Amino acid sequence: MEDLIKIEYLSKEEIETLIQSANEFKGGKKVEYENEHIALMFFENSTRTRFSFECAINKLKINPYIFDNSKSSSSKGEEMFDTINNLCAIGINTFVIRTKEENFIDSLKKYNYYKPARFINAGEGKSAHPTQALLDYMTMKENIKDVKDKKVVIIGDIKHSRVAKSNVALLKKMGANIVICAPSYFMEKMDNIVFEEDLKTATKDADIIMCLRIQNERLEEAISKEDFIKRYQINSNNIPKNAILMHPGPVNRDVEISSELLNSKRGQTILQQAQNGVFVRMAVIDSILKKRREND
Ligand code: CP
Numbered sequence: 001m002e003d004l005i006k007i008e009y010l011s012k013e014e015i016e017t018l019i020q021s022a023n024e025f026k027g028g029k030k031v032e033y034e035n036e037h038i039a040l041m042f043f044e045n046s047t048r049t050r051f052s053f054e055c056a057i058n059k060l061k062i063n064p065y066i067f068d069n070s071k072s073s074s075s076k077g078e079e080m081f082d083t084i085n086n087l088c089a090i091g092i093n094t095f096v097i098r099t100k101e102e103n104f105i106d107s108l109k110k111y112n113y114y115k116p117a118r119f120i121n122a123g124e125g126k127s128a129h130p131t132q133a134l135l136d137y138m139t140m141k142e143n144i145k146d147v148k149d150k151k152v153v154i155i156g157d158i159k160h161s162r163v164a165k166s167n168v169a170l171l172k173k174m175g176a177n178i179v180i181c182a183p184s185y186f187m188e189k190m191d192n193i194v195f196e197e198d199l200k201t202a203t204k205d206a207d208i209i210m211c212l213r214i215q216n217e218r219l220e221e222a223i224s225k226e227d228f229i230k231r232y233q234i235n236s237n238n239i240p241k242n243a244i245l246m247h248p249g250p251v252n253r254d255v256e257i258s259s260e261l262l263n264s265k266r267g268q269t270i271l272q273q274a275q276n277g278v279f280v281r282m283a284v285i286d287s288i289l290k291k292r293r294e295n296d
Pocket of ligand 1: 045046047048049050123132248249250
């Protein structure tokens, strides 16, 4: 694995190897790098992804560099290729990028840089959030061991969610029974996936319930939050008895999940997801740096 750009580019075996490595890091495995430098380039806000990447980088004894777009020379008209090329010349050649532009990282990968550049997608537009899907998969395995033939119901704003797209790509590879549940205004058709608008029907006998935040910053037109809450909020009364509750965060309390459920023991899996994010990101960085060292 040279880069991590989309889940679709990984094989089932590569995913399992990353999860195994993440589990080893969680179990205390130590890997320490010398003279490695990684830039964190976040063009959209983030808490979990940015801090867990920083934490992973620090645990691996790698030097992190925070790119502050507002203070960079991008404001003077420098193109992103030139910015990255100059950072490669300075000695930073691994880039963790969050962006609202679709296929931005694939487009950066096409250039020849001063030194080979490696890219990690930390969330891209509405289409890809591969490290989130990996940490979600790690958390699912911790709770239900194997997702094959298990019912995973993804609920809410599917249309604007990169988390949903990357999770669907990963869970399809692993043979899960995926059900997408959303109102028509949040629905986006996907090949070979079951769609169910009615929450009660969708969640019947679910093994995993994954709620998504309404992506207010990406909505093309206003929706009725009250309608969404009435029809799609998960709470103690409607969550299936044995289902694991998940959410990528940030949660909007009392919208997609009720506060009382979030504060209960069943809400803890969401923090387990955040915790696993550090180990998954350590595994991804370690895998990419190992591969580069083999090639050098
Ligand atoms: N899940 C997720 O990507 O959260 P952040 O936006 O806080 O990084």
